[in-house]
Amino acid sequence: MIEQQILDTINVGIIVLDADFIVRQWNRWMAQYSGIEPEAIRGQSLFDHYPHLDNVKFRRNCKAVLRFGNFCFFSQKLHGHLFSFRPSSTLRGEMEFMQQNCTVGPLYSDDREIRHLFISVEDVTEAVLYQNRLVEMNRRDALTGLFNRRYLNQRLVEEFERARRYRRPLSLIMTDIDHFKRINDTYGHQFGDQVIRAVAATLTAGLRKVDGAARYGGEEFCCYLPETDGDGAVGVAERLRQRVAQLGLVHESVAVPVTMSFGVAVAQAAMGDHESLLKAADDALYQAKHNGRNQVCRFSPNPQTVDG
Amino acid sequence: MSEPGYLFTEEEADILQEVMNIAFGKASAELAEVIDITVILSVPEIRLFRGEKLHCYLIDQMRFAERLSLVEQGFIGRFRGSALLGFPQGAEECILRLMGEEELGEDVAEGPSSLGCEALLEVGNILIGACIGKLSELLKDYVTYTPPRLLVEDYHALVDGGLLARADDVGITMKTMFSFEEAESVTGYLFLLTDESSLSWLKQALNDYLDSFG
Amino acid sequence: MIRKLLIVDDSPIARKITRKCLPDGRDFDIREAGNGQEGVDLYGQERPDCTFLDLTMPVMDGFEALARIMQQDPDALVIVCTADVQEKVLQRVANLGAFRVIKKPPSKENITRALELAEARQQGGADA
Numbered sequence: 001m002i003e004q005q006i007l008d009t010i011n012v013g014i015i016v017l018d019a020d021f022i023v024r025q026w027n028r029w030m031a032q033y034s035g036i037e038p039e040a041i042r043g044q045s046l047f048d049h050y051p052h053l054d055n056v057k058f059r060r061n062c063k064a065v066l067r068f069g070n071f072c073f074f075s076q077k078l079h080g081h082l083f084s085f086r087p088s089s090t091l092r093g094e095m096e097f098m099q100q101n102c103t104v105g106p107l108y109s110d111d112r113e114i115r116h117l118f119i120s121v122e123d124v125t126e127a128v129l130y131q132n133r134l135v136e137m138n139r140r141d142a143l144t145g146l147f148n149r150r151y152l153n154q155r156l157v158e159e160f161e162r163a164r165r166y167r168r169p170l171s172l173i174m175t176d177i178d179h180f181k182r183i184n185d186t187y188g189h190q191f192g193d194q195v196i197r198a199v200a201a202t203l204t205a206g207l208r209k210v211d212g213a214a215r216y217g218g219e220e221f222c223c224y225l226p227e228t229d230g231d232g233a234v235g236v237a238e239r240l241r242q243r244v245a246q247l248g249l250v251h252e253s254v255a256v257p258v259t260m261s262f263g264v265a266v267a268q269a270a271m272g273d274h275e276s277l278l279k280a281a282d283d284a285l286y287q288a289k290h291n292g293r294n295q296v297c298r299f300s301p302n303p304q305t306v307d308g
Numbered sequence: 309m310s311e312p313g314y315l316f317t318e319e320e321a322d323i324l325q326e327v328m329n330i331a332f333g334k335a336s337a338e339l340a341e342v343i344d345i346t347v348i349l350s351v352p353e354i355r356l357f358r359g360e361k362l363h364c365y366l367i368d369q370m371r372f373a374e375r376l377s378l379v380e381q382g383f384i385g386r387f388r389g390s391a392l393l394g395f396p397q398g399a400e401e402c403i404l405r406l407m408g409e410e411e412l413g414e415d416v417a418e419g420p421s422s423l424g425c426e427a428l429l430e431v432g433n434i435l436i437g438a439c440i441g442k443l444s445e446l447l448k449d450y451v452t453y454t455p456p457r458l459l460v461e462d463y464h465a466l467v468d469g470g471l472l473a474r475a476d477d478v479g480i481t482m483k484t485m486f487s488f489e490e491a492e493s494v495t496g497y498l499f500l501l502t503d504e505s506s507l508s509w510l511k512q513a514l515n516d517y518l519d520s521f522g
Numbered sequence: 523m524i525r526k527l528l529i530v531d532d533s534p535i536a537r538k539i540t541r542k543c544l545p546d547g548r549d550f551d552i553r554e555a556g557n558g559q560e561g562v563d564l565y566g567q568e569r570p571d572c573t574f575l576d577l578t579m580p581v582m583d584g585f586e587a588l589a590r591i592m593q594q595d596p597d598a599l600v601i602v603c604t605a606d607v608q609e610k611v612l613q614r615v616a617n618l619g620a621f622r623v624i625k626k627p628p629s630k631e632n633i634t635r636a637l638e639l640a641e642a643r644q645q646g647g648a649d650a
Contacts, residue, residue, distance in 0.1 A: 319535070322533060322534050322535040323535045325533060325535070326533040326535040326536050326539075329533065329536075329578065329605065330605040330626045330627055331605075332605075333578070333604065333605025333606040333626065334605045334606070336606050336608070337605070337606045337607050337608045337611075340608055346608075351578055446627070518535065518538070518539070521539045521542040521543055521627070521628075521629075521630070522542030522543055522630060
């Protein structure tokens with residue numbers, strides 16, 4: 001029969017249930033991804049095989065469909081997936097479960113009564129992965145892979161709020177490469193890029209997973225450290241300073257010394273918002289430059305240099 | 309076509325009003341059984357508009373709250389159009405409380421802030437489905453639906469963003485106020501907007517409806 | 523014998539539909555009212571044998587009209603017609619003294635049956 005062929009060739013999962021949630025139809029797509037053959041599930045309750053679906057919300061939505069004939073949409077965005085299937089082979093490495101958009105809708109009998117409902121299951125894993133990738137790209141600096149400035153600001157607003165709400169310490173490090181213009185002019189922009197990448201990698205290696213690092217400007221970087229007080233942040237900045245100084249970068253057999261200046265600031269109760277924290281770290285950075293570069297400077301209303 | 313008024317005879321307009329009253333009355337009654345929340349739907353107000361005037365009407369109607377959550381959903385049958393359900397902001401908290409938070413599926417994609425959105429979409433979807441479902445049942449039509457969208461905006465963004473613009477020539481609006489008995493602060497509006505293509509079918513369906521009695 | 527009817531509903535179509543659903547071959551004397559207040563007034567003037575009453579009406583709703591009619595005439599036979607048949611509504615109109623409730627939209631079957639039951643009650647027969 002043609003209808004049966006459509007059900008079995010269509011690239012969408014189709015389940016038909018009656019009003020008691022007994023499976024009446026289970027098409028080939030469902031069989032393929034669930035590992036359950038139609039003969040093994042027809043005539044049985046859907047919940048026998050998928051007990052997690054037996055909950056108030058699912059039942060409520062199905063009841064509405066049976067009563068009103070409306071459609072219920074279980075979108076990937078809000079639900080992830082209804083059925084725990086493995087993604088198709090090509091995508092298996094990137095996503096643990098197949099991402100699904102599911103729709104539940106009415107099926108009318110000849111007398112216009114609704115006695116059955118259908119569930120359609122659509123595989124949207126690829127679209128989701130693509131979307132995730134786009135989102136990531138939008139947040140990151142292409143050259144270094146660090147956050148871009150816009151995204152860092154967004155995250156900093158959240159971190160600042162959280163630190164304020166729970167009264168936890170939050171520190172910020174502003175740092176930039178000393179004499180970068182000179183390096184670019186002397187060795188060329190390609191080498192300049194290499195330096196930036198090397199420095200960015202050093203920063204990432206020296207920070208924790210909870211910290212955030214961004215390429216804030218051409219040669220300027222900004223890192224936020226939650227749950228970290230001033231002393232801790234200064235310690236981190238000092239370690240980073242040393243590691244950068246020891247990078248030992250070489251251009252056509254010529255050793256190129258690279259150093260960075262660091263400004264450190266801690267979020268204070270008196271600071272109205274994250275902008276104040278940024279400014280404080282920036283002022284400290286300026287002070288570090290002013291005091292001779294290749295050093296860490298901590299913000300205080302009268303900034304002092306930390307012996308490094 | 310000058311005045312939309314003449315598109316319906318007085319009797320047809322009365323039939324439409326009565327059909328809507330019945331549909332919404334039934335929807336109210338059955339909603340209580342399905343979602344366990346008592347929804348009170350006011351007697352629907354039906355109007356006919358052309359183009360720009362429809363836009364102006366909607367803008368005016370949506371002024372009931374500074375910040376709104378709008379659930380928009382398309383319905384497609386012989387009778388087709390879109391439904392707009394407007395909740396004042398904050399309604400989602402009440403609804404979550406009324407329904408209890410449930411998580412479906414083994415992997416919830418996002419964090420807690422989306423639970424409120426989810427609740428709005430779910431209740432909105434069911435409310436719209438109940439009203440249109442009963443209406444199409446009375447008029448003997450079959451309706452399919454597009455996925456509902458949630459728009460959360462402050463009033464001005466809604467107007468400026470052209471989200472209430474309707475390009476259709478003639479539109480029928482059916483407006484009802486809904487409130488939840490157990491949460492009096494949640495009051496919103498449901499608009500059903502149909503376009504010109506539905507009109508001739510609707511006229512016939514209304515006459516058929518009246519003829520079906522006796 | 524039920525001859526005089528009062529139909530109270532703000533929708534002229536609903537009143538027309540109720541008339542259409544009355545059993546054939548009978549001669550009824552029908553009065554109509556468009557809101558609760560009119561309905562109560564007409565009841566007093568006309569003393570119908572049986573009344574069909576809508577619930578959602580302007581000026582005075584069906585609940586109040588029902589209460590007042592029952593006050594005027596404790597033996598009044600009032601059939602409530604409503605689309606909203608939730609348990610709490612049914613209970614409320616029963617408490618107010620309604621004889622029967624008919625779900626909207628009505629049909630010839632249920633209107634005819636309701637009238638038969640009303641006649642049985644009127645003639646003092648056992649309450650069906």
